[in-house]
Amino acid sequence: MTNPDTRQRVLIVDDTPENIEILRQLLRTDYAIQAAINGEKSLEIARRTPQPDIILLDVMMPGMDGYEVCRRLKNDPLTEHIPVVFITALDQTGHETTGLELGAVDYIRKPFEPMVVKARVQNHLQLKRYEQKLEALVEERTAELALTQQITIEALASLAEYRDSETGSHIKRTQHYMLVLATQLSQHAPYRDSLDAKTIDLLFRCAPLHDIGKVAVRDSILLKPGKLSPEEFEEMKLHVEYGANALDVAKGQHGASNFLTLARELILGHHERWDGKGYPYHLAGEAIPLAGRLMAVADVYDALISQRVYKPAFSHAEAVNIIRKDRGTHFDPAIVDAFIEIADEFQHIAQTYADKPLPDA
Numbered sequence: 001m002t003n004p005d006t007r008q009r010v011l012i013v014d015d016t017p018e019n020i021e022i023l024r025q026l027l028r029t030d031y032a033i034q035a036a037i038n039g040e041k042s043l044e045i046a047r048r049t050p051q052p053d054i055i056l057l058d059v060m061m062p063g064m065d066g067y068e069v070c071r072r073l074k075n076d077p078l079t080e081h082i083p084v085v086f087i088t089a090l091d092q093t094g095h096e097t098t099g100l101e102l103g104a105v106d107y108i109r110k111p112f113e114p115m116v117v118k119a120r121v122q123n124h125l126q127l128k129r130y131e132q133k134l135e136a137l138v139e140e141r142t143a144e145l146a147l148t149q150q151i152t153i154e155a156l157a158s159l160a161e162y163r164d165s166e167t168g169s170h171i172k173r174t175q176h177y178m179l180v181l182a183t184q185l186s187q188h189a190p191y192r193d194s195l196d197a198k199t200i201d202l203l204f205r206c207a208p209l210h211d212i213g214k215v216a217v218r219d220s221i222l223l224k225p226g227k228l229s230p231e232e233f234e235e236m237k238l239h240v241e242y243g244a245n246a247l248d249v250a251k252g253q254h255g256a257s258n259f260l261t262l263a264r265e266l267i268l269g270h271h272e273r274w275d276g277k278g279y280p281y282h283l284a285g286e287a288i289p290l291a292g293r294l295m296a297v298a299d300v301y302d303a304l305i306s307q308r309v310y311k312p313a314f315s316h317a318e319a320v321n322i323i324r325k326d327r328g329t330h331f332d333p334a335i336v337d338a339f340i341e342i343a344d345e346f347q348h349i350a351q352t353y354a355d356k357p358l359p360d361a
Contacts, residue, residue: 007032008125011052013042013069014087015061019110023056026117039064043072046079054125056108058087059099067102074103083124169353170302171208176349177298178207185294185338194290199262203291206263210270210295213243227310237279243267265289270296275329286332293332297323297339300330305350316347 011034012023020035027033034052036042039061046052055073059066066086073079084104086096096107108120182203186195214222217239221232228236247264268280269292276284304319314322320343327336339346 008053009034009050010121011036011042011045011055013037013039013055013061013066014058016058019058019087019112022112023117026112026114027121030118031121038062039066039069042069043079046073046082047076051079052082053128054121055082055084056087056121057084057104060089067098070099070102070104083128085120085124169355170306171211173302173349173353174210174295174298175204175207176353177301177346178294179204180342180345180349181298181335181339182294184342185335188334188338190334191290202259202262203266203294206259206266206291207295207298209243209247209263210266210299211239211243212246213239213241213267216242237271240268240271240280262291266291266295268292270299272296273330274332278330288332293335297331297335301339301346302350306355316343316350 008031010027010031012020013036014020014023015037017037020037024033024035034045036045040063042055042057046055057066057069061069070084070086073082073084080103085106085108086099086104087108087110089110099107105124106120108117179200182195182200185191186200217236221228221236224232244264244267247260247267266289269283269289272278272281272283272288272292273296274285274288274293276282278288301319301323304314304322305316307313320340323331323336323339327333
């Protein structure tokens, strides 16, 4: 015997109990049947779990008519996906356009033709199952592509990390700094629209690329055991343009994308300064892309708390004070304010992803 809980559910909405009973008898063998005699009750049932898989909806009902019920169903994110088939009498023809414009998928006419009713319901439920399978497949493939992209990004970014043994887990730390910092800034009114969940996810995924251009810097400069000379520093500064140029090649071959655009802005902007004294283009203020302004704080904080051959590691408190002091000169004031609010989270990330010795080549 078929378990009713596993069958697809049909909600019949009609103010005439006789019509409900006719449809129930036609469909009850194959489907779990629900019924409502008015629009208000049908909306209530449609929002319950488990939801109906299809709704057979009478057009002419007292109070809230079928058109209004359909309008509300399609305007509610919880119920907009449920296919609606209107039930209409033969003397109510000519209104199909109205129903279809509201989002209905079909009409069934009274008096009911049993074979027509069964065929229409079956066809629309099969179509719904197909669409659900297609959506699941798209989600699965999208997840696979995202994972492949992230693995590729981390592999590429690690090339720079492995060339410079002092960077350790810098890439992993700065990636998570970016996540918490962008999330915190998104709570500030001016940034809610520009830092939605999708953009924050893109920032998290492309943050590891911020220093990818270092793979093109000469070993004698990148691995120099001491402070760089002014001439050497000028060459080191080219790493941001090397990184951006690499993305431009990918963009030229595969076309533009939000990811490539954001990654390029992050690479080129993370050494710019709020006061215009950074590089490579000496941009100032909000002329610096937001991705670059965020990365600047994440990158500098990690550089401050990390030991280098030319400097000791600063404590977390010292790093926070330095960034606070550079508010409005090196860094965007709003981003520094957001950083101060979650400075403890930066410290936790630094401890979680503390440097570990890199394996031998």
